[in-house]
Amino acid sequence: MEKSGLHKAVQLFLAFIFLLLFWAVLSLLLNRPVLPPPWLAIQTFVEKFHSHLLPHLLQSTFRVLVSLFIALFLGSLSGLFIGRWSRVDSFTSPLIYLTYPIPKIALLPVLMGILGIGEASKIFLISLIIYYQILVTTRDAARDINKKIICSMVSLGGSEWDLIRHVFVPAALPKIFTSLRISLGTAMAVLFLTETFATTRGIGFYILDASMRGRYQEVFAGILAMSLLGLVLFVLVDILEKKICPWQHI
Amino acid sequence: MIKIDNLAVEYKHFNSRLLALEGVNLEAKKGETCAIIGPSGCGKTTLLFVLAGLTPFQRGSVMINEEPVKAKRKKTALILQDFGLLPWKNVWDNTALGLKIRGSAPDIQEKRVRNILQHLDLFQFKDYFPGQLSGGMSQRVAIARALTLRPDLLLMDEPFSALDAITREELQSLLLTIWHERPMTVFLVTHSIEEAVYLGQRIIIFSPVPGSIVADIQNPYFGDPKLRERPEFYTLCHKVRTLLEEGKSNGKIRAS
Numbered sequence: 001m002e003k004s005g006l007h008k009a010v011q012l013f014l015a016f017i018f019l020l021l022f023w024a025v026l027s028l029l030l031n032r033p034v035l036p037p038p039w040l041a042i043q044t045f046v047e048k049f050h051s052h053l054l055p056h057l058l059q060s061t062f063r064v065l066v067s068l069f070i071a072l073f074l075g076s077l078s079g080l081f082i083g084r085w086s087r088v089d090s091f092t093s094p095l096i097y098l099t100y101p102i103p104k105i106a107l108l109p110v111l112m113g114i115l116g117i118g119e120a121s122k123i124f125l126i127s128l129i130i131y132y133q134i135l136v137t138t139r140d141a142a143r144d145i146n147k148k149i150i151c152s153m154v155s156l157g158g159s160e161w162d163l164i165r166h167v168f169v170p171a172a173l174p175k176i177f178t179s180l181r182i183s184l185g186t187a188m189a190v191l192f193l194t195e196t197f198a199t200t201r202g203i204g205f206y207i208l209d210a211s212m213r214g215r216y217q218e219v220f221a222g223i224l225a226m227s228l229l230g231l232v233l234f235v236l237v238d239i240l241e242k243k244i245c246p247w248q249h250i
Numbered sequence: 251m252i253k254i255d256n257l258a259v260e261y262k263h264f265n266s267r268l269l270a271l272e273g274v275n276l277e278a279k280k281g282e283t284c285a286i287i288g289p290s291g292c293g294k295t296t297l298l299f300v301l302a303g304l305t306p307f308q309r310g311s312v313m314i315n316e317e318p319v320k321a322k323r324k325k326t327a328l329i330l331q332d333f334g335l336l337p338w339k340n341v342w343d344n345t346a347l348g349l350k351i352r353g354s355a356p357d358i359q360e361k362r363v364r365n366i367l368q369h370l371d372l373f374q375f376k377d378y379f380p381g382q383l384s385g386g387m388s389q390r391v392a393i394a395r396a397l398t399l400r401p402d403l404l405l406m407d408e409p410f411s412a413l414d415a416i417t418r419e420e421l422q423s424l425l426l427t428i429w430h431e432r433p434m435t436v437f438l439v440t441h442s443i444e445e446a447v448y449l450g451q452r453i454i455i456f457s458p459v460p461g462s463i464v465a466d467i468q469n470p471y472f473g474d475p476k477l478r479e480r481p482e483f484y485t486l487c488h489k490v491r492t493l494l495e496e497g498k499s500n501g502k503i504r505a506s
Contacts, residue, residue: 152334155302156348156399157322166347170338247338247379 041220059201067126075134083142122194130183137179141172177241252278257310269460281433285450293461327396331408342376386417464497
């Protein structure tokens with residue numbers, strides 16, 4: 001591991017210890033079963049990981065990954081399209097402004113009515129919410145391209161496709177990664193909510209089910225699993241960004 | 251090589267119109283270097299962009315090698331003040347970009363880029379990104395990229411104005427060396443009287459907006475790498491400065 005990577009890992013570990021300490025102190029002060037101390041939650045997490053948590057975790061990972069891919073693909077594609085061509089922009093921007101603030105999570109029951117209670121409605125909802133965040137960021141990135149760079153590309157003989165390939169996509173990439181990082185938090189929150197409706201698989205369901213039964217150690221084992229998923233995805237996005245956008249890290 | 255007749259360019263800005271250039275007549279021979287100088291906003295850059303085929307014009311005609319000007323002319327290269335490099339491509343890829351876009355064969359790309367980077371002392375920095383380079387080096391890369399296209403017309407928009415004095419003089423000398431090795435028609439827009447005198451075979455002075463040519467001076471000292479050390483350099487600089495000031499205050503005069 002390179003020096004900066006090691007440094008980051010140590011920082012992450014220290015932050016983890018700090019959070020555990022905070023949790024332990026809070027739990028001891030509160031002294032109620034609803035907030036068990038971290039060691040009990042970790043113990044349950046380890047005990048239940050293979051038998052109970054893993055299948056739920058895999059299901060949730062599948063949902064969130066598929067949703068992220070769909071949102072990323074469609075969001076960046078339409079963002080580039082809208083940002084590049086001002087005529088499309090003037091038509092679509094009012095539409096985005098009108099539909100962006102709609103609390104899409106409230107559409108879950110409607111979506112279930114249309115798409116069924118299976119995976120489609122959950123994935124659609126998570127994708128839809130993240131789609132907007134990625135779309136708006138990519139569109140703004142495409143709008144903000146330095147005009148001089150476009151001039152210099154055209155003078156080199158660049159076609160529209162060359163501009164998209166050599167200018168718009170790479171210019172938008174770092175911003176897409178930033179919006180992906182922000183969207184991850186949203187995705188995890190929406191994931192939890194969709195998994196508390198009409199399903200028996202997924203970490204969200206596991207947490208809700210344990211909470212109904214008053215098994216708070218399991219609730220926290222589930223929360224730990226979900227946080228772990230979020231963390232792994234976050235680190236993955238970081239690694240991908242460093243690989244794909246090396247000029248951002250010089 | 252270049253023939254501009256009665257050129258006028260107008261910009262629309264909301265409901266108003268701004269006449270940027272009016273009645274510009276200019277001819278330049280093959281291999282001639284023309285330094286264009288004038289007050290800020292006089293349309294110098296507009297003229298350059300017209301020659302690059304990037305800005306449309308309303309009146310007049312612009313011919314390059316007896317053909318009407320067009321965008322994406324294969325032998326025209328443009329170098330901008332802020333270099334126009336792509337921050338996400340390293341020195342090698344930025345240099346190869348023009349060739350790549352124009353569909354040159356990979357082995358030709360490889361050979362030309364390698365030669366030019368070596369020639370401009372950039373080869374050891376081929377993996378660097380523009381963000382890791384100084385202004386002078388970035389402009390060298392922009393020059394390298396332009397030269398890979400083997401242009402017969404090189405358009406430069408204040409290429410050295412963002413650089414410190416020493417680097418600026420180094421690059422001015424480099425440009426002169428390149429031109430001596432391979433003469434091409436050069437249009438150099440500049441704010442610097444010294445630069446115009448050092449690099450212009452002809453020094454073309456523009457009036458304030460709407461820009462038109464107020465003077466067109468032949469520079470008999472052009473091409474001497476040590477020109478800056480000669481008293482004639484300062485005499486000519488003084489003459490250009492006087493003409494610029496006169497052009498600013500009373501519109502049009504003619505000199506040769």
